[in-house]
Amino acid sequence: MRKNSHIVRAITGLGIVWLLAAASGCALSPPGQAQSGESGEAEPPAPEISMMLVLNQEEPPQDTILQQLQAMTKTKLSIAWVPDNIYTDKMAAAIAAGTLPKAMQVKAVDVKHPSVINGVRSGLFWEIGPYLKEYPLISRYMNPVIADNAAYYGKTYGIYWERPQSRQGIQYRKDWLDRLGLAPPRSIDDIYEVLKAFTHRDPDGNGRQDTYGLIDRGDLVYGAFKNIASYFGAPNNWGLTDGGLVPDFMTPEYAQAMKFMKKLYEEKLINPDFTVTSKTQQEERFAQGEAGMMISNVVASSMQYRIQKLNPEAVVDIANRIQGPKGERIWGGGGFGGLFLFPKASIKTEAELRGVLAFFNNLLAEDVNNLLTYGIEGRHYQLNGGRGTVKIFPDTQTLREREVEPYANALRTFDIRYLQLEETSEMQSKIQSMIQDNAEIAVQDPTAALFSETQAEKGAELQTIISDATYMYILGKIDEQGFAKEVEAWRRGGGDRIIAELNGEYAQLKQTKR
Structure with missing residues (x-):
């Protein structure tokens, strides 16, 4: 009952509680906007930005970071914290009802959700690609490979939140x-x-x-x-051949990987x-x-x-x-954990869109990034000014988890850090270097930005056929012919339609980019 009561407090009505706080203090300005006092004119009111964010803990965070964030970015933020386990349903319901915030977080598992895809196709969301050159920090830190993976039909609709391309x-x-x-x-x-x-x-x-x-x-x-499989040269989920896109399990490299794993099992x-x-x-x-x-x-x-x-x-x-x-x-993966999309139903004009994008640009500024990453100096961490490093207070870890981490998880879009943790071990540094190196050799999925109706409807069910067949082959319960029969079952059950639909999308995408 206690856990359910937390969810009730986090969600009301359509599943949303708007946490409001007033803006105050000095802040960054959107591109081209003068700081207060430079022009002699009265400072315009703080823009109001509503957001729908994933909550990965039982209760919404306290307002400590929110107040600082509003002050730094000169905004008034209304945040709907929705628990992760019901987020997809609430997102789909909000899209269906048209009750959308100005910035809607879409998890990576939902970027091809039918309601999101149909929303993009019907013009529900702003295409933001043409505007991004106006925002220097977004332009500087946006990775073009990840941006392509997170695109819809070759166009940029969202600001992704970055995850390592391969760990x-x-x-x-x-x-x-x-x-x-x-x-x-x-x-x-x-x-x-x-x-x-x-x-x-x-x-x-x-x-x-x-x-x-x-x-x-x-x-x-x-x-x-x-x-x-990647060591043997198999593609990542889908590969490109002379005949077009094919699933990885229909390639000889996948078969070699199965044989290698079978050898390990037998021996x-x-x-x-x-x-x-x-x-x-x-x-x-x-x-x-x-x-x-x-x-x-x-x-x-x-x-x-x-x-x-x-x-x-x-x-x-x-x-x-x-x-x-x-x-x-x-x-490797797509390099992103999800997207922020910007609905036209709640952002009526280009000027309003520019104000929202300015907020996301300002999230990448040094002081705001430090706030979202580590919290408030003296409350959550200590700064070693000589080294430019951060030392976390051990006795405030619970406080950081409650006040800082929900914002860090939700609003740290691109993976940049102006300050480094002082406690970083030699192995942690080595892992970070490995992750950076992996980006140079990671195998990309060419269908990351493509959509198949059949895959959205039946993909999970069909993938079970292949997963089970792969295991059965490795365990010696079926041979090459048995595996081929399972692939045929996948094709008959809708796989051939998925191949056709993704190849059609890919052809259109190539045409768009010409």
């Missing part, structure tokens, strides 16, 4: 490698040899053969499989229960020394801490560049 990599026990006299893996063959040694050569030195090379989990996307170099192992279980078993490698989203910094609590001599290291038939590649 994928290999985490391995360096102390085991050193004990066995092995070098870090640099190729697919190296990975196989390391996994075999971790399984059969007693890497932990306990005199027993009780370790696996690889610990994996039941997740084809964020576990080992998609990464291994017992991977935990045999990987298909039913959760992410939490995978990481815990790695920390306990059950296996020497994970190929997944890199969490080596926290993993190093967890392992050394059990074994102070243990050392974790990471790698990302693995040589395959098509060079060094890594599986």
